[in-house]
Amino acid sequence: MEKLRERAAAILADGTVSLVIGYEEGTKRPRPLFCHDGESARKLIFDSRCFHNLAVYLTKKELVGNGRFAVTATISTLRSIMQLYVENQLSEDKLLILTVDLSGTLREFVTFDEISAYVEQFELKRSEREQAILTRIEGMTREERWNFWQEEMSHCFKCYACRSACPLCYCTKCVVEVNRPQWINPWPAPVANMEWHINRAMHMVGRCTACGACGDACPVGIPIDLITRKMMEDMAPEFGYIPGLPVKKGNALSTWKLDDREQFIR
């Protein structure tokens, strides 16, 4: 961790980057930190409690500016970064990755190929919580599932924290804000809530890297991250494609390849 701080301070000092995005100690848990100088870089931490997906800040021009910036990245963050790259939102010349691997060694990545090679070593597994809820949902009938989600979504009051926390929700104008025509009714109500959540899920198919940030952000604890996660799990074997893993341009749903298995069609 000391090396991380030293390195962050060094690249800030020699002008390699103008900003390092990382974590610092918060009141109850770590919180994001934006370091513009060596002084603030001394507050950097990086441990297992740091789970915020910092990739969400990388597409915010007002935060990262036009210069080069560094980010201390977890595996989840790296997957999001890869997907952002696939979607043409990041470029190598603007980004520097700092991370600490399992052996505690500081690692630095410049190219997306390096990130991809590193991320590929880690399997995308369900956590205990995810496994527990998904097993329960998978055991339900269609009607039970629908009722389960209707009940869950009825708590939603459309704060859009899920959207804010998601690194892949980077549109300057979200579909909920499109009002000609008004596809999704803006108020929180059973149908309007479903309109939003179904739309969100559709927009995430083939893109969601299962970082879980949306679920973590939900103030009423709706496990919405599991919808997109499950869709990703269902899609991966059909298309041989896991978002955020190998460097592949395009999207499972927008591309057609001869080796797509497409066993669901028939």
Added chain:
Amino acid sequence: MSKIGVFICHCGENISATVDVERVAREIGGMEGVAHAIDYKYMCSDPGQTFIKEAVKKYDLDGVVVGACSPRMHEPTFRRACAEAGLNPYLCEMANLREHCSWVHEKGEETTEKAIDLVKMLVEKVKKNNPLESIKVPVTKRALVIGGGIAGIQASLDIANTGHKVILIERDPSIGGHMSQLSETFPTLDCSQCILTPRMVEVAQHPNIKLYTYAELESLEGFIGNFTAKIRLKAKSVNYSTCTGCGACIQKCPVKKIPSEFNAGLGTRTAIYVPFPQAVPNKPVIDRVNCNYYKRGACKICEKTCQVGSIEWDKEDEIISEEVGAVVLATGFDVKGTDFFPEYGYGKYKDVLTGLQFERLASASGPTFGEIRRPSDGAIPKKIVFIACAGSRDPAKGIPYCSKICCMYTAKHAMLYQHKVHDGESTVFYMDIRAGGKNYEEFVRRAIEEDTVNYVRGRVARVYEKNGKLIVKGVDTLLGGEQVEIEADMVVLATAGVANCGSEQLAQKLHVSYDPYHFFAEAHPKLKPVETNTAGIFLAGACQAPKDIPETVGMASGAAVKVAALFSNNELVREPIIAVVNRLAPPLYSTCVGCFMCETACPYNAIEHEEIKARDGSLIRTIARVNSGLCQGCGTCVAFCRSKSIDIQGYTNEQVYAEVMSLLND
């Protein structure tokens, strides 16, 4: 508020017989924003159009809905009428009250209500319509003809003679196609090659025709007037600019036992070969699959023989790019082999032939120099049986259609046989004799009456070999279903004409539609027989359906005229129904975030990257831009765009949403 004019057509009685058109006009007239609504017997007639023009002026209409037939039929008519009255033509829409309503429903209340709904949707849409300008695109006045058979030859010559450049590509080493394989042609019995080869030479020598043999289309991109064709020039392994065509290499080639494609498998050829003596170009290619050098790395006898050093061992396929404005598809057909018929021996009897093989036997340039001899032992067959409709008109075999040419060529075959073998006996088994065509019926009668061909109306159930004879078991339905058994020396099957191999893939490359049998589909069965559904791509000959030479030549000339008509324009006008990415005032510039999912989804490669730059040249954002020339308005990108930044002009999200909501908000 909108001032929409609504015009309901009776279409004679086509619509008014089942739909209460007066009620439709009355109820729509009461809709918000509708300034004028009438019904009339024939809206498309001159007085009908005058009603529209006058109403546009009188009520100062800002939108028109015509409830009539399919827009495919009369949308251009009504849009032109609006334009003549000073209203932007894209503010005129049609509700299809005929195909979508009156023709498919019984008379009744509900039918009328559906008609009202159909018009109502369009009224709501037109309220949201924007005036659009047609797109003008330039025309490349050069045609690509695919296939060098008689269809492609005729089309190429006709186009070239109008003064336009033609690129003719042929898959085989020589042009000529199936017609060059034929012996004589019905109904005049003139020698096929004698009438064809002058045309082939004309193609090769025409200053406006660029001929690529041994070449295939790799891809076709673009649109009418502006196609880019990538053509694969397969490696011939012989340098044509130095080769003199002396043929010494062919004589010396040690691989001599390759079944000759030109002789339909009845003769053999070498690995370095010219398909037939009159080939154009008359220069050899090396068949790399069978050549000793390519198979085992040794031989090169042809190289030693060649006095001008034309053999190019390491030559690779070359892909060239050509800009063309129109494409004529003339890829022809194929015939089913004898192996398709289990009841006729699965192709294992040597003396059961296809009609095409018989053509080669009867041809003076064929493997027997025009003598009819059995492939098995070389004997002259004394009894011969022709079986018409082998595969054709047989739904059980998956070929329910009539192959059209077989009745005539079977009569010709029998006639040729009788002319060559005077003591021979020929029998034709047929289902019906279809001899529609000038002098065709007379020709068949001649075969029966003068050349004493025995015509038996009935099917052949089985053919099997016994003591060197082929036992043909059939039935004579005109004799009350009596069994007929003939001990024949040779059996000729008039096998079904089928789509050429690779036609499906080619159709997909060109985005033209094809029928269930993989023949290319014409745009309209009667009125647009040479057009495809893809503008700028035309059809000639048997690639559309089996047809004989006169019909093929007529169709090829028809396609050529279509191409020439297209080339008579310096620019084309096309509908502005294309996708556009929205542009907004700074600092947003556009709601597009540049994820370019549209780019990977677009089947026409129409999405480009547009860089938005500040005054100092620094890059602000990269967003998507639609190439209006390439976009076909399919809307796939619209469905993929998460931020709804792309819209199809004329079918915007807002317009379609208004249509749908008009039905839901009752």
